[in-house]
Amino acid sequence: MDANFKKQLEQIACKVRIGIIESVHAAKAGHPGGSLSIAEILTYLYFKEMNVDPENPKDPKRDRFVLSKGHAAPALYATLAERGYFSPDELLTLRQIGSRLQGHPDMKNIPGVDMSTGSLGQGISTAVGMALSSKHFGDNYNVYTILGDGEIEEGQVWEAAMFASNKKLSNLTAFIDLNNLQIDGTIDEVNSAKPVDKKFEAFGWHVITIDGHDYDAIESALAEAKTVDKPVAIIAETVKGKGVSYMENAVNWHGAAPNDELFEVAMTELNAALAAFN
Amino acid sequence: MSEVKTVATRVGFGETLVEMGAERDDFIVMDADLAAATQTGKFKKAYPERFYDCGIAEQNMVSIAAGIAATGKKVIVSSFAMFAAGRAFEQVRNSVGYPHLNVIIGATHAGISVGEDGATHQCNEDIALMRTIPGMTVINPADDTEARMAVRAAFECDGPVYMRFGRLAVPVVFDETYKFEIGKGVELREGSDVTIIATGLMVKEALEAYDLLKAEGINARIVNMATIKPIDRDIIIKAAKETGAIVTAEEHSVIGGLGSAVSEVVCETVPVPVVKLGVYDQFGHSGPAAKLLDEFGLRAVNIVEKAKAAIALKNA
Incomplete structure (x- = not known):
């Protein structure tokens, strides 16, 4: 990857993280940990990979994205705002009465949101439906989704995985955000779905494991995905809370907003990271 | 009194899908391993390339249908009422109902008249479940004539439609002069x-x-x-x-x-x-x-x- 372009992506991801923290802080609620872990994946998808146009968000031929782990809505909203679907100022209305930015993504009202999600396990099935529609009607767009590693404890995920491989939905790519934490504790403590790679392989998917914060790895995985005649699972090993020191690998930041003091700490860290690019 | 024809409403559902398949190719039909019973098997036979069997996974089927509908296409899913409305209730509510997507749910084998299969398959709760979902249209045809008219009307409906059909052959009450309109008694x-x-x-x-x-x-x-x-x-x-x-x-x-x-x-x-x-x-x-x-x-x-x-x- 071109070094300058990578630097641009890194700056964008940093702004996405700032958007996550600012919006969750303003809302006094939300899910920062699992939002911060997917900032690089979302940035790459919306700024490099996907054929989308903020000026024409309903283009029937566009690539689709489904945030199956819908509680990471702050990350999706911040990415869409950076991409130009709406003003970043609107991020501060997250979860407020009258705001378009619902606690979980709402496709009816938010430009750029392709599917309403939030109830775990359903998003991947809807992505499968989109990929099937693309193939069936010859529209030839690609479909991307991100699932949580806790989310894949839902049985519906595996119903969807079975169907997608049986129908050879090679236009479907699912990222699994393997950050090792869910609300009640670590994945291993709660009800681990590991080995995640072996499970998806057994369900007939092509599996690639990467560092989910490494743009070169994301790029090469998505390039590899286009060469196989199967749905592709990209197991993205990530750090929950990535970019905010006290949130990293800390289960208590799954679904809690920082108070004013901790907000300042987070913003100081993220602004310093952003300034380092200049 | 002349002999009254009896036919199950599910038959009209399946046969109307076949008729509509001849008229338009912009929709997909899905079932969950009950195509012969629900009568979508007739559509499968006529238009195999437009039919997808999801296997015994109704929750996945309903959310897949939502994804198809979100791309602007029509889709009909079918299973027994117990599984379409019961097992997949939350998928119907969240994947289909909340985004108000154009998914038609053709639920057959509703009610006590399922008969021999017994309580696990006799769904007496589906109307209650479905009508609590905002924006959902719920239709329960009385006979074969009305069932056929209702399927056609559902295609023109904006938003999700739950249609309830029976297993049992029931008398045909209406002739072709009957006027069916969604929302009208x-x-x-x-x-x-x-x-x-x-x-x-x-x-x-x-x-x-x-x-x-x-x-x-x-x-x-x-x-x-x-x-x-x-x-x-x-x-x-x-x-x-x-x-x-x-x-x-x-x-x-x-x-x-x-x-x-x-x-x-x-x-x-x-x-x-x-x-x-x-x-x-x-x-x-x-x-x-x-x-x-x-x-x-x-x-x-x-x-x-x-x-x-x-x-x-x-x-x-």
Whole structure:
């Protein structure tokens, strides 16, 4: 990857993280940990990979994205705002009465949101439906989704995985955000779905494991995905809370907003990271 | 009296899909390993490339349908009512209902008349479940004629539609001159003493009850309420005002179904007695469908009893 372009992506991801923290802080609620872990994946998808146009968000031929782990809505909203679907100022209305930015993504009202999600396990099935529609009607767009590693404890995920491989939905790519934490504790403590790679392989998917914060790895995985005649699972090993020191690998930041003091700490860290690019 | 043709409403569902398949190719049909029973197998045979079997995974099927609909395409999913409305309830609510997507759910084998399969398959709760979802249209056709018309109408509907069909062959009540419109009840018999509002296979029983009541000097109004949601408030209010007593008749639990929907309108507008006939807060069990309908009191004679009870309440 071109070094300058990578630097641009890194700056964008940093702004996405700032958007996550600012919006969750303003809302006094939300899910920062699992939002911060997917900032690089979302940035790459919306700024490099996907054929989308903020000026024409309903283009029937566009690539689709489904945030199956819908509680990471702050990350999706911040990415869409950076991409130009709406003003970043609107991020501060997250979860407020009258705001378009619902606690979980709402496709009816938010430009750029392709599917309403939030109830775990359903998003991947809807992505499968989109990929099937693309193939069936010859529209030839690609479909991307991100699932949580806790989310894949839902049985519906595996119903969807079975169907997608049986129908050879090679236009479907699912990222699994393997950050090792869910609300009640670590994945291993709660009800681990590991080995995640072996499970998806057994369900007939092509599996690639990467560092989910490494743009070169994301790029090469998505390039590899286009060469196989199967749905592709990209197991993205990530750090929950990535970019905010006290949130990293800390289960208590799954679904809690920082108070004013901790907000300042987070913003100081993220602004310093952003300034380092200049 | 001439021989009355009997046919299950699920047959009209499957055959109408085949007809529409010849007219347009912009929709997909899905089933969950019950295509022969639900009758979508007829569409599968005619248009195999437009049919997808999801296997025994109704929750996945419903959310897949939502994804297809989100790309701007039409999709019909089918399974038994128990699994389409029951097992996949939350997928219907969140994947389909919340984004108000154009998914048609063709649910067959509804009600007690499933028969021999017994309680696990006799869904008496689907109308209640489906009508609580905002924006959902709920249709329960009375016979083959209405079932065919309702499938066509559902294709033109904006937003999700839940259609309820039966396994049991039931008499054909309407001929091709019948006019079906989503959201409109139809007055089948005039009357001023009591109104019987029936849905599904109970419409035929209500028409028989009309004759039985007439022989006793009671003039009952008969209304076919195929659309449970949006409910036809006008025809209910008119009936309440003009007849002063209402009986509802449905092959469904009395909790949450037609009887509840009618009561909700009556209570808030023209409070008159509403007596509900249906399945009274119990599970079904195995047996021949006709015997079960007798046993559970879903017959014309039972409607007659309820009509007299409603009139007594009116006059009390």
